Amino acid sequence: MPLLRLYLDVSTLTPSGFATALSLLPPAVHPSITRYHFPSDRALALGSAFLQRYVICTHYAAHTTLSSVPLHRDPANGRPYHGAVAGTGQLDGVEDYNTSHHNPRQEFPAGGERCLVAVAALVTRTPQRKRRVGVDVVPTAYTRCGAEEFVETFCGGGGTEAGVFTAMEVEWVLRASDTVERVRGVYLLWALKEAYTKAVGVGIVGELTRVEFRGLEGWHGQERWRGAEVWVDGEDESKRWYTEGEGFFLAICCEREALVEGDIEGEWKELDLETDITGPWGAA
Structure with missing residues (x-):
């Protein structure tokens, strides 16, 4: 299905777990994550960086680690985008993606309220980067x-x-x-x-x-x-x-022409940071 719905709960991330996970990302990315004062905000920034790279790693055979994914930011509007290039063994392409997050309070909630990062992506066999998707978490x-x-x-x-x-x-x-x-x-x-x-x-x-x-x-x-x-x-x-x-809680808006059979009935998938992301894709 071209429309992917993924989310990650970072509310249980410990300081040591944060440091270990951060080391799997390119050093140039670290300041954009550690600049936040509150641990929950740093965890959300980390989760966003991982989700974006996870989508590229799982849909481009040429990019097999989190640190190898070429991500950029549009200077005009600040929107992130990827620079992955199709190659031999390409699985399919990411036409567009968008991320959002929700922090219930400035610190991790004691009552079990979740601290979520979400990504919605349009994935096609012949990506043209014309159709767009937006996501928001409230x-x-x-x-x-x-x-x-x-x-x-x-x-x-x-x-x-x-x-x-x-x-x-x-x-x-x-x-x-x-x-x-x-x-x-x-x-x-x-x-x-x-x-x-x-x-x-x-x-x-x-x-x-x-x-x-x-x-x-x-x-x-x-x-x-x-x-x-x-x-x-x-x-x-x-x-x-x-x-x-x-x-x-999670809202999506995308162009209808990007959808195929099964997209509307598709479900959100919760990822586990270690099992789904850092374990398979975190090797140096």
């Missing part, structure tokens, strides 16, 4: 004080002051029966908008009210949802863009 609840104020920030006054949601989206959020569900609605819309803007390559800095998601009725509380209507500048773009989410 929490399922507002864990700090002031959930009502959190909703008000984005939806107060019809949402026009925040400049994030349209009037129709705000109406949908406020239609929920309680604050818990309204918070979930805010996070869901945020995830969809960020996944879309990342897929089109403009990032979250774009004018978010130009993008509107409709057809969300009945999505509250579902573990798996898909098929939101995507409207851009008042035009229905749903035939071009496919959206889905998993438990109001």
Whole structure:
């Protein structure tokens, strides 16, 4: 299936485990990971670096170690991309990929809440690097004080002051029966908008009210949802863009033409850092 859905939980990574794993990456990459103050943020950066390289290692026969994967960053928008070249024995190609992460708090949570890094990738036999995918990870609840104020920030006054949601989206959020569900609605819309803007390559800095998601009725509380209507500048773009989410936590937006049979029914796969990534692909 061309659409890959992968995630990694780094909440249990110990200081010694972090140091060992970091040593498997090129030294030039280390500062971009260790520059973070909190251990959880460093672990997320490490997990992102590993997931990106895992996708390339498993789909290009020429790249067999994490340290050999050629990754770059677009100077225009900061989006990472790979420079792998097809060669003899190529398995298939990574047309596009995108990563996201969620840190529930500044430190690893004591209550078992997960600290996730996710990657979505489009994999084809003849990669053209034309079709795009975006992914976002959001929490399922507002864990700090002031959930009502959190909703008000984005939806107060019809949402026009925040400049994030349209009037129709705000109406949908406020239609929920309680604050818990309204918070979930805010996070869901945020995830969809960020996944879309990342897929089109403009990032979250774009004018978010130009993008509107409709057809969300009945999505509250579902573990798996898909098929939101995507409207851009008042035009229905749903035939071009496919959206889905998993438990109001992981959201994907990608171009429909990239999908094949079985993609929509595909599941997210959780990877184990040692078993799936550093063990098979970490050799020097």
